[in-house]
Amino acid sequence: MKKLAVGDCLWPHVRRVKEEDRPNSVECNIVFAVFREAPEDDFCGLATDHDISKHPNWIFADLVEHRPSLSISPRLGVRKALSLMDENQLGALAVLNRGQFVGVVTRQSILEALLNRERHLLKETMRLKIAAETNHEQTVVWVGRLAALNDAARSLLGVLAHTSIETELLQAGIDALCKLLDARYGAIGIVDNVGALTEFIYAGISDEQALQIGHLPEGRGLLGVVIEENVSLRLEDMGNDPRSAGFPQHHPRMTSLLAVPISHQGRVYGRIYLSDKYSGELFTKNDEELALSFAHSLSLVIDNAREIEEVKRARQRLDYIAHFDALTELPNRTLLTDRALQFITQAQRKNETIAFLFLDLDNFKAINDTFGHAIGDELLRAVAKRISASLREGDTPSRMGGDEFIIMLPNIGDSLDAAKVAIKILHALNEPLQVQQHQIYSRASIGISIYPDNSFSFDELLAQADSALYHAKKLGKNNYQFFTPEMNSAAQHYLKLEHHLRRALELDELVLHYQPQVKIDSGCIIGMEALIRWHNHALGIVMPDQFIGLAEETGLIVPIGAWVLRTACEQARAWQLAGMPIRIAVNLSGRQFHRFQDQRQLLDVVLDVLKETGLSPELLELEITESIMMHKLDTTLDTLNQIKKLGVRISVDDFGTGYSSLSYLKRFPLDTLKIDKSFVKDICTDANDRAIVSAISAMAGQLKLELVAEGVEDQNQLDFLGGQQCNYGQGYYFSKPVPAEQASVLLRQSVLLQQ
Known part of the structure; x- marks a missing residue:
C-alpha cells in the first residue's frame, strides 16, 4: 500500500x-x-x-x-x-x-487519516475473511468487531477535538483507546504540579471492584517510573519486572502493560496505561505509537486548558483590582458608578427611589497619628465589615479612598428608610472596635442625597451627599444630614471661602487684634492675647469662627499659625522697645502643634522667631488646649519642657472643656490656666458654674498656677472672680479685641495708671 x-x-x-x-x-x-x-x-x-x-x-x-x-x-x-x-x-x-x-x-488530521486508513484496511481484511467464512455466527462477530473499532476511533477523535478537560471526556478517551487497542483494562491519571493525583479515570473495572480496592494508585512502582522519568513502558508480564510494586488486595490480576506519559515540553501531566488484550496478544510498537500520539494530543489539550484557566484567573484578578478596593474588598468608585448608572436607569422606568450615603470617619487622622497607619488600615477593614453588616443584600457599600465610604441603597420606600440605615450604621460604629491590642472608638458623619428628589445625575447626587456630610460635620459630627438646597449654598460658600483663604497670606489680608489681660485687683494690663482677623476684598471681615476650622481641615493653619506667631512677637518687641514690655499670648492649633511636633520643628520655629524679632522669651506665652496637651502625652511633654527651658510661658486655654486628667497637670511645665468663658457667663446665676470656677481656682492655687478668667462682661462676674483668688480677667468688660494702634493706647493708659 x-x-x-x-x-x-x-x-x-x-x-x-x-x-x-x-x-x-x-x-x-x-x-x-x-x-x-x-x-x-x-x-x-x-x-x-x-x-x-x-x-x-x-x-x-x-x-x-x-x-x-x-x-x-x-x-x-x-x-x-x-x-x-x-x-x-x-x-x-x-x-x-x-x-x-x-x-x-x-x-x-494525521491521526484521523491514520485511523481512517486502519479502518479501511480492517474493513478490507474483514471483507475477505467474511467472504472466506461459511459460518454465519462468525460473520456476525466480525461485523460487530468492525463496528466497535469504528466507534472507538470516532470517540477518540472527539476527545482530541476538545480544548478543555472534563471527567466525562477523559472517560470517553480511555474507553475509546481500550476499544481501539483491544485492551481489557485501562486508566488515565492526571497529576498536579507536585505529582499528586487529581483525576483518575478507569475502564474495565466495575464500580464494585473499585469500591473493594478502596484507594487510588499511589504512583509507586511502574506507574511512578512513567511519570518520574517521562518514559513509555511496554511489558510482556509486569509482575516479573523488578520495578513493579505489585497489586493491592482485591485488584484484578494484570499481565501485559502498555504505559505512556502525558507530557508537553518536559512537563508531565499524567499517564495512560492499558493492560491485557482480549485476544491474548501483546501490545505492539504500533500500539505504543498510537497511545503516545493520543497522550501527546491530550497533553496539548491539558496544557491549553490550564493556560486558558491561568489567563482566566489573571483576567479575573485584574477585573477584581479594577473594580474593588484592595484594602477593604468593597467595591470601588468605578464599580459603584457602573451599578449606580444601572440602578438609576432602572429607577427611571419603575419610578423607584435610590439613596446615596456619603460616610466619613470623624477622628481617623488622629487615630492614624496616634497608632500608626497599620492600625489605621485594620480599622478601615473593621469599619467596612460593620457597614456591610448593617445593609440589605442588594445594597452597595463602596470605599472612595482614605476614610470615605459611599453606600447606595436602591429601591427604598422613602427618605425615612435611608435615615434608618444611617442610624443603624452610626450605632454600629459607636461600639468600640478591637484592633490588635487597642480598643478604638471610630464614630462617623453621614450625608444623604435622594434620587430623584435631589437630582437625576449620579455625579450631582454624590456632590450633594458630600455637601450634606459637610453640614453634619459642622453640626458636631457623629450624626447624619439630608441634602437641602440651603446645604448646597453652604457648600458653595465653603468652596469660595477656601479659594480666598489660600491667597489670604499672599495678598496680606490677615491682621492681628489684641485683647488685654487685666489684673483684677489693680486693673493694670499684664498681657495681650493675639487674635487673628481676616479682611477679604470680596467677603469683607471674616471672623475666626468662620475660617479657623477650614484652615485646620485644609492644613492652611500651619503657615497661618507661623505668620501669627511672628507678627505677634514683632508687635510685642515694638512695645518692649517703646518702654511698655508686655507678654503676648499666641494660640497654637492642634494641627499646627502636632505637625511641628512630628517633624521636631516647633522648638526651632520658636527659636527662630525669638532670634529674628529680638523678643525676650519671658514675654511670649504659648496657649494650647487640653486636647493638644493630652495627645501623644510623652512626646508632647518633652516638647513643652524644651520650650519651657527657653523661658517661654505655657498656658492651657479653655480649661474645663477638654478631657485632661487632673493628675497629669502637675507633670506639665504650665504657668497659666484660662477658665473657659462658658463657665464665667452664668457664674452669678448658676450654682454649678460657680462650683466649677471655685474648684479650678483652688486647684490652680495649690499648683501655683496663674488663673485667667475669659469672657468677663460685667462687674458682678469680676467681683465673684476676685473673691475666688482669680488673678486675671479677660473680656469685653475690659476691652474687645482691637487693632495694634488702639492696643498701644490702652497700654499707655495702663502704664500711667501704675504710676
Whole structure:
C-alpha cells in the first residue's frame, strides 16, 4: 500500500485572513492562514485558537511573528511531520508546494487519516475473511468487531477535538483507546504540579471492584517510573519486572502493560496505561505509537486548558483590582458608578427611589497619628465589615479612598428608610472596635442625597451627599444630614471661602487684634492675647469662627499659625522697645502643634522667631488646649519642657472643656490656666458654674498656677472672680479685641495708671 503523505491529511477547518486583521473571538479547532495582501499571495504563517487565547488583543501579524514559522511539502511522510511537530512543540504545520500555500496539517488530521486508513484496511481484511467464512455466527462477530473499532476511533477523535478537560471526556478517551487497542483494562491519571493525583479515570473495572480496592494508585512502582522519568513502558508480564510494586488486595490480576506519559515540553501531566488484550496478544510498537500520539494530543489539550484557566484567573484578578478596593474588598468608585448608572436607569422606568450615603470617619487622622497607619488600615477593614453588616443584600457599600465610604441603597420606600440605615450604621460604629491590642472608638458623619428628589445625575447626587456630610460635620459630627438646597449654598460658600483663604497670606489680608489681660485687683494690663482677623476684598471681615476650622481641615493653619506667631512677637518687641514690655499670648492649633511636633520643628520655629524679632522669651506665652496637651502625652511633654527651658510661658486655654486628667497637670511645665468663658457667663446665676470656677481656682492655687478668667462682661462676674483668688480677667468688660494702634493706647493708659 502507498505510504501515507502529508498531502493526504490536510485539515479541513482553515480560514484565510490578512495580517492586519484582528480575531473577533477564539474559535476552537480553526487554524488561521495569514497572508500579507490578497488571500492568495505572500503567505506569512499560521495562528491557532491557542495563540489567540494567549494574546486576544493582538492582530494576526503579531500572532504569526511570535510563533515558529515552519512549512513542509505535501509529499512528506506523516511520521516525519509528527516528528517535526514534537521537536518544535507545534500542533499544526503549513503545507507549501513550491512556495504556494496548499493547506494545513495538524496532529489530529494525521491521526484521523491514520485511523481512517486502519479502518479501511480492517474493513478490507474483514471483507475477505467474511467472504472466506461459511459460518454465519462468525460473520456476525466480525461485523460487530468492525463496528466497535469504528466507534472507538470516532470517540477518540472527539476527545482530541476538545480544548478543555472534563471527567466525562477523559472517560470517553480511555474507553475509546481500550476499544481501539483491544485492551481489557485501562486508566488515565492526571497529576498536579507536585505529582499528586487529581483525576483518575478507569475502564474495565466495575464500580464494585473499585469500591473493594478502596484507594487510588499511589504512583509507586511502574506507574511512578512513567511519570518520574517521562518514559513509555511496554511489558510482556509486569509482575516479573523488578520495578513493579505489585497489586493491592482485591485488584484484578494484570499481565501485559502498555504505559505512556502525558507530557508537553518536559512537563508531565499524567499517564495512560492499558493492560491485557482480549485476544491474548501483546501490545505492539504500533500500539505504543498510537497511545503516545493520543497522550501527546491530550497533553496539548491539558496544557491549553490550564493556560486558558491561568489567563482566566489573571483576567479575573485584574477585573477584581479594577473594580474593588484592595484594602477593604468593597467595591470601588468605578464599580459603584457602573451599578449606580444601572440602578438609576432602572429607577427611571419603575419610578423607584435610590439613596446615596456619603460616610466619613470623624477622628481617623488622629487615630492614624496616634497608632500608626497599620492600625489605621485594620480599622478601615473593621469599619467596612460593620457597614456591610448593617445593609440589605442588594445594597452597595463602596470605599472612595482614605476614610470615605459611599453606600447606595436602591429601591427604598422613602427618605425615612435611608435615615434608618444611617442610624443603624452610626450605632454600629459607636461600639468600640478591637484592633490588635487597642480598643478604638471610630464614630462617623453621614450625608444623604435622594434620587430623584435631589437630582437625576449620579455625579450631582454624590456632590450633594458630600455637601450634606459637610453640614453634619459642622453640626458636631457623629450624626447624619439630608441634602437641602440651603446645604448646597453652604457648600458653595465653603468652596469660595477656601479659594480666598489660600491667597489670604499672599495678598496680606490677615491682621492681628489684641485683647488685654487685666489684673483684677489693680486693673493694670499684664498681657495681650493675639487674635487673628481676616479682611477679604470680596467677603469683607471674616471672623475666626468662620475660617479657623477650614484652615485646620485644609492644613492652611500651619503657615497661618507661623505668620501669627511672628507678627505677634514683632508687635510685642515694638512695645518692649517703646518702654511698655508686655507678654503676648499666641494660640497654637492642634494641627499646627502636632505637625511641628512630628517633624521636631516647633522648638526651632520658636527659636527662630525669638532670634529674628529680638523678643525676650519671658514675654511670649504659648496657649494650647487640653486636647493638644493630652495627645501623644510623652512626646508632647518633652516638647513643652524644651520650650519651657527657653523661658517661654505655657498656658492651657479653655480649661474645663477638654478631657485632661487632673493628675497629669502637675507633670506639665504650665504657668497659666484660662477658665473657659462658658463657665464665667452664668457664674452669678448658676450654682454649678460657680462650683466649677471655685474648684479650678483652688486647684490652680495649690499648683501655683496663674488663673485667667475669659469672657468677663460685667462687674458682678469680676467681683465673684476676685473673691475666688482669680488673678486675671479677660473680656469685653475690659476691652474687645482691637487693632495694634488702639492696643498701644490702652497700654499707655495702663502704664500711667501704675504710676
